[in-house]
Amino acid sequence: MATSRERAPRAEPLAAPSLSPPIVIAHRGASGLRPEHTLASYELAIAQGADFIEPDLVLTKDDVFVARHENNIADTSDVADHPEFADRRTTKTIDGEQVTGWFTEDFTLAELKTLRAKERLPMLRPANTDYDGRFQIPTLEEIIALAKRASAETGRTIGIYPETKHPSYFASIGQPMERRLVAALDAAGWNGADAPVFIQSFEVDNLRRLHALTKVRLIQLLDDTGGPADGAAPSYADMISPAGLKQVAGYAWGIGPNKDMIAVGSKPATTLVRDAHAAGLRVHPWTFRAENYFLPRSQWKGLNPRGHGDVEAAIRRQLALGIDGFFTDFPLIGVEMRNAATGKGSRPKGSI
Known part of the structure; x- marks a missing residue:
């Protein structure tokens, strides 16, 4: 038995076997390599073997779903370069915070289609700026069509993993999202479990x-700080208690926690995966990014924040803890780590 001077290291929580085969979710597409939320980003993610592509959904003035990280498109489009839209720059309060920029709900789809996407993180991903100005802002309908076409071409089922962005805000301005989203999925024939x-x-x-x-x-979705913007729960911390997870299981199939809620660097892992599985919930953490900037210091390689660190180790560890899938900006890395962990081929049919 270890003495007080020589304590045994704390063991990892017992792994909770995955409830479902782990899936790789392309976070905003292959956003580490192309400007996020563009058809080019989604196409590359599919070619690299991703199982699902993720569009963040916001609404236009004429109630069309488009894929943008936020409804404020100042940082993800060239709207500032369009003098005809200069007077639409404004300040709004969204989820309790004041935000200044140009907002999708103030543009028709036809107007948004005159804009072009640009890299949101140019300091960390300068190579992606080579693609600035090439791609339009895609609609949900276009993304669904891409997933269906790619499924037919590759022989793999390519799914979509949409996020409703600021739904209570959009409801407050007379644009509730729920029925519109369900209608769009119904039209695609996607209405079952x-x-x-x-x-x-x-x-x-x-x-x-x-x-x-x-x-x-x-x-x-869950974060390691704060709570739901709609105030429906006191905090995300409350939601991951055994009682909180049981409540979530009453309406959700799984949880998408910040990956740091499961394990960070060399620190001991939490019991979140095991606790969620005990409640019958799958676990899809977000987001594994390769750049040192997004990794704990113990996983950096070199000193350049934009250099790539040991994200592979981070993914392997959480797969070993039993996660059921994960979000990544670098789908090829994710696919290779998932396949190595599950004994699949190195690259799936249809990948590059």
Whole structure:
């Protein structure tokens, strides 16, 4: 037995075997290599073997879903270079914070299609700026069509993993998202629990309303600080207690926690995966990024924040803890780590 001077190292929590075969979710597409939320980013992610592509969804003035990280498109488009839209720059309060920029809900789809996407993180991903100005802002309909076409071409089922962005805010301005999203998925023939779709949200009531409207699988997103913007739970910390997870299981198929809620660097892992599995919830953590900037110091390689560190180790560890899938900006790395962990071939059919 270890003495007080020589304590045994704390062991990892017992792994909870995955409840479902682990999936690789391309976070905003292959966003480490192309400007996020563009068809080019999604196409590359599919070619690299991703199982799902993830569009963040916001609405236009004429109620069309488009894929942008935020409804404020100042940092993800060339809108500032369009003098005809200069007077639409404004300040709004969204989820309790004041935000200044140009907002999708103030543009028709036709107007948004005159804009072009640009890299959101140019200091960390300068190579991606070579693609600035090449790609349009895609619609949900275009993304669904891409997933279906790629499924037919590759022989793999390519799913979509949409996130409803700021649903309570959009509801407050007369643009509730739930029925519109369900209608779009119904039109694609995706309305059951076996559809290649997950709908995710950081809010709670949004998912509860969706639960009443569709059988499509729902994912409750969680962060390591704060709580849902709709105030439906006191904090995300409360939601990951055994009682909180049981409540989440009443409307959601799984959870999407910040990956740091599971394990960070060499620190001991938490019991979140095991606890979620005990409640019947799958676990899809976000987001594994290769750049040193996004990794703990113990996983850096070199001193350049934009250099790539040991993200492979981070993914391997969480796969060993039993996660059921994960989000990554670098789908090829994710696929290789998943396949190595599960004994699959090095690259799936249809990859490059």
